[in-house]
Amino acid sequence: xxxxxxxxxxxxxxxxxxxxxxxxxxxxxxxxxxxxxxxxxxxxxxxxxxxxxxxxxxxxxxxxxxxxxxxxxxxxxxxxxxxxxxxxxxxxxxxxxxxxxxxxxxxxxxxxxxxxxxxxxxxxxxxxxxxxxxxxxxxxxxxxxxxxxxxxxxxxxxxxxxxxxxxxxxxxxxxxxxxxxxxxxxxxxxxxxxxxxxxxxxxxxxxxxxxxxxxxxxxxxxxxxxxxxxxxxxxxxxxxxxxxxxxxxxxxxxxxxxxxxxxxxxxxxxxxxxxxxxxxxxxxxxxxxxxxxxxxxxxxxxxxxxxxxxxxxxxxxxxxxxxxxxxxxxxxxxxxxxxxxxxxxxxxxxxxxxxxxxxxxxxxxxxxxxxxxxx
Amino acid sequence: xxxxxxxxxxxxxxxxxxxxxxxxxxxxxxxxxxxxxxxxxxxxxxxxxxxxxxxxxxxxxxxxxxxxxxxxxxxxxxxxxxxxxxxxxxxxxxxxxxxxxxxxxxxxxxxxxxxxxxxxxxxxxxxxxxxxxxxxxxxxxxxxxxxxxxxxxxxxxxxxxxxxxxxxxxxxxxxxxxxxxxxxxxxxxxxxxxxxxxxxxxxxxxxxxxxxxxxxxxxxxxxxxxxxxxxxxxxxxxxxxxxxxxxxxxxxxxxxxxxxxxxxxxxxxxxxxxxxxxxxxxxxxxxxxxxxxxxxxxxxxxxxxxxxxxxxxxxxxxxxxxxxxxxxxxxxxx
Numbered sequence: 058x059x060x061x062x063x064x065x066x067x068x069x070x071x072x073x074x075x076x077x078x079x080x081x082x083x084x085x086x087x088x089x090x091x092x093x094x095x096x097x098x099x100x101x102x103x104x105x106x107x108x109x110x111x112x113x114x115x116x117x118x119x120x121x122x123x124x125x126x127x128x129x130x131x132x133x134x135x136x137x138x139x140x141x142x143x144x145x146x147x148x149x150x151x152x153x154x155x156x157x158x159x160x161x162x163x164x165x166x167x168x169x170x171x172x173x174x175x176x177x178x179x180x181x182x183x184x185x186x187x188x189x190x191x192x193x194x195x196x197x198x199x200x201x202x203x204x205x206x207x208x209x210x211x212x213x214x215x216x217x218x219x220x221x222x223x224x225x226x227x228x229x230x231x232x233x234x235x236x237x238x239x240x241x242x243x244x245x246x247x248x249x250x251x252x253x254x255x256x257x258x259x260x261x262x263x264x265x266x267x268x269x270x271x272x273x274x275x276x277x278x279x280x281x282x283x284x285x286x287x288x289x290x291x292x293x294x295x296x297x298x299x300x301x302x303x304x305x306x307x308x309x310x311x312x313x314x315x316x317x318x319x320x321x322x323x324x325x326x327x328x329x330x331x332x333x334x335x336x337x338x339x340x341x342x343x344x345x346x347x348x349x350x351x352x353x354x355x356x357x358x359x360x361x362x363x364x365x366x367x368x369x370x371x372x373x374x375x376x377x378x379x380x381x382x383x384x385x386x387x388x389x390x391x392x393x394x395x396x397x398x399x400x401x402x403x404x405x406x407x408x409x410x411x412x413x414x415x416x417x418x419x420x421x422x423x424x425x426x427x428x429x430x431x432x
Numbered sequence: 433x434x435x436x437x438x439x440x441x442x443x444x445x446x447x448x449x450x451x452x453x454x455x456x457x458x459x460x461x462x463x464x465x466x467x468x469x470x471x472x473x474x475x476x477x478x479x480x481x482x483x484x485x486x487x488x489x490x491x492x493x494x495x496x497x498x499x500x501x502x503x504x505x506x507x508x509x510x511x512x513x514x515x516x517x518x519x520x521x522x523x524x525x526x527x528x529x530x531x532x533x534x535x536x537x538x539x540x541x542x543x544x545x546x547x548x549x550x551x552x553x554x555x556x557x558x559x560x561x562x563x564x565x566x567x568x569x570x571x572x573x574x575x576x577x578x579x580x581x582x583x584x585x586x587x588x589x590x591x592x593x594x595x596x597x598x599x600x601x602x603x604x605x606x607x608x609x610x611x612x613x614x615x616x617x618x619x620x621x622x623x624x625x626x627x628x629x630x631x632x633x634x635x636x637x638x639x640x641x642x643x644x645x646x647x648x649x650x651x652x653x654x655x656x657x658x659x660x661x662x663x664x665x666x667x668x669x670x671x672x673x674x675x676x677x678x679x680x681x682x683x684x685x686x687x688x689x690x691x692x693x694x695x696x697x698x699x700x701x702x703x704x705x706x707x708x709x710x711x712x713x714x715x716x717x718x719x720x721x722x723x724x725x726x727x728x729x730x731x732x733x734x735x736x737x738x739x740x741x742x743x744x745x746x747x748x749x750x751x752x753x754x755x756x757x758x759x760x761x762x763x764x765x766x
Contacts (some may be wrong), residue, residue, distance in 0.1 A: 064547025068533065068540075075535040075576075267529030271592075274495050275548045276521040 061277050065285025073289065083293055087247050087301040091240065105188055108135035108152035110143045115163035130191035153178045154188050240305040241392035242365035244298050245385050248324060249331045249359060251294045254352040256335025259286050261348040279428050287332055294328060314399030323409060327388040329416035333423035340426050359385040387412045448473045448600050448631035449494060453503035456489050463489040465654035466503065471633055476626035478645030479635040480744060482756055486654040487635040491602050496520050508600055524593035524601035528608040530585055534578030538569050538588055541577050542595055549596035563591035566621060583614025587621065603634040607641065619644055639740040650744055657747040665743055672696065672746060674738045675716045678704045680729040688726050708742055
């Protein structure tokens with residue numbers, strides 16, 4: 058028995074070694090994806106080209122605009138003389154943000170709350186979101202500063218309102234996407250992709266080549282064949298996960314607050330289900346490219362609906378319902394919980410339970426399917 | 433299983449394979465129809481038939497990977513229904529697809545199959561060395577199987593099926609798509625194995641290969657239509673004279689012979705006609721005389737040995753003969 062199982066495992070590792078490009082890719086992909094999501098797709102947009110229509114020309118207005126520029130989020134590129142000019146710049150796309158300061162800015166600031174109009178080009182939601190967030194927080198900050206200033210003067214307690222009221226006209230459901238948010242999701246997506254695709258391809262390739270036939274005729278047991286294929290697959294998946302964690306932690310300063318053994322252990326529960334999906338794909342696909350396409354199809358909904366890229370809370374009810382039957386949804390909660398919040402087993406079980414049920418059911422069905430496939 | 437099957441399945445009765453009324457249906461289609469087969473130990477048994485005749489289905493049942501719908505069978509004394517897993521460890525199997533891992537080297541392929549077939553660790557290196565010698569793969573041990581030419585791949589596939597020294601091997605069309613020289617080398621190897629005592633059951637539709645077998649079993653539409661050594665089948669089962677004729681107007685000669693009731697079958701083979709006559713009937717001289725009487729200019733007519741193909745086709749009813757010949761031809765040079 059050990060001889061047969063080891064034989065399969067050893068053979069799978071030779072395949073991996075011979076196809077070294079695929080192996081390198083398997084380990085490089087998580088790193089590349091981290092860099093892409095963590096760096097290139099930096100959704101905290103900075104130095105947004107901004108057009109200004111300052112109707113007041115006051116010192117206070119200049120101070121406010123300086124503060125905006127100092128925040129790094131806005132770059133004051135255009136100083137306009139009319140509303141129309143400002144609108145045109147935004148329409149053309151030269152400026153993404155317009156700031157309109159009313160003529161009575163200084164006076165109103167002195168008396169009560171001042172109003173600044175910030176126009177955001179919401180056709181690029183990521184830029185819009187960042188600009189809105191930055192402008193809002195700036196408004197609050199400046200208000201505080203001015204309150205402090207007023208308090209130092211003589212007129213104590215004269216103003217109770219917030220002096221700056223930055224009104225933002227475009228609105229977008231704000232979310233927070235950054236390396237820290239994306240890394241845990243990436244780990245889940247990677248494990249899923251590797252286990253489904255690699256599992257399916259390794260079985261389909263043997264069927265295509267006719268070697269599966271030879272194995273069926275041989276005294277090898279089905280569980281030996283299955284385990285012999287699963288073990289190397291799991292090792293590669295864990296290798297990818299480790300790689301992603303190392304880069305995330307040391308390059309992107311993602312904190313790892315919880316227990317790594319717990320994370321690795323629960324990843325196994327998740328992969329039971331995904332390996333099962335891989336086995337189903339291998340039963341359905343006739344050729345290797347077919348298997349790859351089918352595998353891709355199975356994890357497409359997971360990528361979009363699991364909360365990997367977009368928060369589930371912002372989805373329509375139907376999509377939220379779908380998300381609740383996708384195993385990656387629960388695994389992401391677990392990964393985020395362990396890595397970012399440092400929670401332990403006790404707090405994770407509401408997410409673990411559906412994962413466990415899914416894993417056991419799908420894996421068992423897949424093993425039955427696998428046995429039938431070999432008859 | 434019936435008592436009769438059990439009696440015929442004793443391990444020391446001299447038979448490696450025994451089946452009684454073995455039947456396999458796929459839905460309504462009967463792939464193997466009450467097949468009763470006996471393969472003696474140590475013989476080279478050729479299983480002949482066109483595609484779809486039921487050869488592969490029979491082999492799969494004998495290998496223990498397909499359950500019979502009806503009937504009984506034993507392989508090396510083990511019941512194919514009750515203990516198929518035990519059979520698997522004792523037999524070797526090679527299919528026309530060769531079942532090699534292209535990215536594994538010669539030695540890695542052999543090592544893999546040695547492990548799968550549980551060759552004890554201590555014996556492994558020795559067995560693998562023997563196999564490399566048998567397949568004449570010396571010097572290519574570190575070459576990847578995908579880089580080998582057809583003949584080498586074929587012999588490597590054979591040795592992968594032999595690495596655990598099985599007493600019985602099943603070869604399912606092992607020479608399909610391999611060049612004639614490699615085919616001959618391959619048959620020399622399996623003839624040698626049979627002479628050393630390994631029982632070999634080989635399916636083929638190459639008639640020249642069939643002549644090399646100790647015993648032939650003809651299978652057609654799931655039934656065994658004849659069985660015996662090539663010589664016995666020719667002299668006793670067949671007993672029909674075969675004549676080759678060359679004439680000026682081959683087409684007219686063929687048409688005339690076709691209508692003559694002494695003739696069972698007329699075939700055009702390149703520039704001559706091959707005529708199978710009805711049993712105990714007539715010979716070359718009579719055929720020539722008949723044609724001349726009809727005004728055909730006959731260049732020559734000889735009595736010839738019947739080929740295995742002739743034998744095979746003779747078992748098929750007259751309307752189907754042409755089609756079966758065609759099928760056999762399509763599969764490769766006879």
